[in-house]
Amino acid sequence: MTTAPANQKTADMARPDERDYVWTLNFGPQHPATHTTLRLVLKLDGERVIDAMPDIGYLHSGFEKLGEHLDYNQYVTITDRMNYISPMANNVAWHHAVEKLMGIEITPRCRYLRTIVAELARISDHLLATGAMGLDVGAFTFFLYAFYQREVINDVFETLCGARFTNSYTRTGGVSQDATPLVVEKIRAFLRGFPKTLQDMRQLLYRNRIFIDRMQGVGRLSREEAIASCASGPIARASGVTRDLRRDEPYLAYADFEFEVPCMTSGDCLARFLVRVAEMEESLKIVDQAVENLPSGPVNVGVDERTALPDKTQVYQSIEGTISHFELIMTNRGFEVPCNEVYGATEAPNGELGFYIVGDGSNVAYRARCRPPSFVHFALFPQLIRGHTLSDVVAVLGSLNIIAAELDR
Amino acid sequence: MSEYLPENVAIGQLDALANWCRKNSLWPMPFATACCGIELMATGASRHDIARFGAEVFRFSPRQCDLMIVAGRVVMKMLPVLQRIWQQMHEPKWCISMGACASTGGVFDTYSVVQGIDRFLPVDMYVPGCPPRPEQLIQSVIDLQDQIQRGGTVDGKEFQLDSRQLPKRALVDLPIIGAPPASAISPAGRHA
């Protein structure tokens, strides 16, 4: 591809094997758009994969370095661009960690709103993940159905905060826009229409012989291997690790809702697919309960707390609001950031997404480290694919749901 | 002259015919790297359908495409790959730089993101947005189709003009900011 390998390991992988039936195939970094910039160097014996070496970094944009130059409310726009399939979940995770550092308690309405958008983002992510899994093994209609439902969710987000995608919805102490009755109506319409579509989508694939043959038994991951490799999220739950941060360390409003955590023990690609579809149904239940019980009241932490922007009527009609707005925008004296470090984690659709933030008293983080689930999951790939055929490479890669921007940051 | 022609005969230039054929069957090469790639997929999906404009066939092989849509940020490790794929495409070929990151580097003014692919590749159409809505991308395809119809030729002579060949003069390297002064950093870590 590009530059010559500069060290022994890459050189070994690229050199042909002494056994003359073994050949090397370069897979990526430009290949069908579902998984963007990943590169695999595969050593093949005919069609059997003997070894695979992932090569990453083709989308490394310096997110963590940027975190040291942007303040907490500006950095939320960058977190959108990490797992870009479900940007809302990243925003919620970032501000969860920031508010943990600053010791801010958000209002009940804000907790419920953030839960609703996080679960809608989870549905959106799983739709695209399962859609891409279907697309990679040849089921194009499934992918189009999934994309149509994502458009409905994007409509909801657009009505809520103005952007269908890369929303930057959360702010320190609250959210950028409160939910109007129109948003609640649109969410209810989505909840009415989605189960029927999910049923249609299921009927396309659940008993499809080709799909099951391509996915069952492929890429088996055992429970011990999953824990040893730091896996989390649907991939770990499909292998029998029953760890879900929404239930084990409840954050936001998850303690108020009843939902189940689907797990399977077989750990193959089909299990990962089924766990994602089951999680979509559980998310529907959570959104339903949240929307029915949405508390009224202020959505941002009050002006006197001096960390959230006051709303516009306060800014134009009261002197305290004007001064607060000016200070927060121009000088950021409103933030009380301790000189300490904290780790805040949430259950993102892909796994455990956490931020390790080091604060130094100013409104700019000293170090903003993102713990990316895709990064630890892609390291699993060589052990999953050994012994399978070339066509299984695509199935296993799809089932891991690797998002390159989160992988490389 | 036209009264001697039957109704189903038209006269025109060969260039116009070639342009009409080429613009209505632009096969995109989706070079999707990041978030704009998702909006590109949404443009190809059922609600905003790019197939209406003849561009449905997203062939992932550069040998079979003529429109490269660079959707997303390009980092320095990826740029040689991008250049090689551009060189593998056959003439006539066009390039759309979709999104702020491909056009100028976007929000990412960092050590690894190329500040605009037009520094290293010839770009025909820029689509602003982060990410641009699917309707904006479709508008850019329509504008590119108009540009092809107006200025295209059968043998690609429109690409030989000086203005298309020289690298852009507006691209100036800006000074590097953001490095703290060397005296501020000491092994003990105290502020100087």
Added chain:
Amino acid sequence: MIESAAVTDLAQRITDLRVDEFRGDVRVVLPSTELFAALEVLKQQHGFDLLVDMTCVDYALYRDATDRFGLVYLLANTQTNERLTVRTFLNEPQLVVRSVVALWPGANWLEREIWDMFGITFDGHPDHRRILLPQEFSAHPLRKDYPLQGRGERHHFPVITRGTPT
């Protein structure tokens, strides 16, 4: 008052252990020579089987900092959902620490990333090379003396125009 069997056990084994708690996170600071033994004890005897994350912080511009690099290991127990943060400090020129790939295979890529971004060497790592940046890149970008916009590496490429023969 921090009630954790793991922390009390560590405090008995290691003399200069500092323990504190902030916003519900229990943090433990140890010298880098005792790090591997402590992590082994935590994994095998106290059930911290999940290495959640491993990262590094460059304290060069931090107020009141005494050491340059801080390595952070975030551990979790999948049975009891207990979390623990283990920190150790490193100073130039001794930026070497023993690799924990033998305990958690998932630490392989995490350590490569720390080498790539900060320049800390992991003794005993099976595949010690860069992971996110090109192999010929020479600096460690997340250190505080490297500028955000880089030193010109991002634009060091040939230009292709329409007239370039393919």
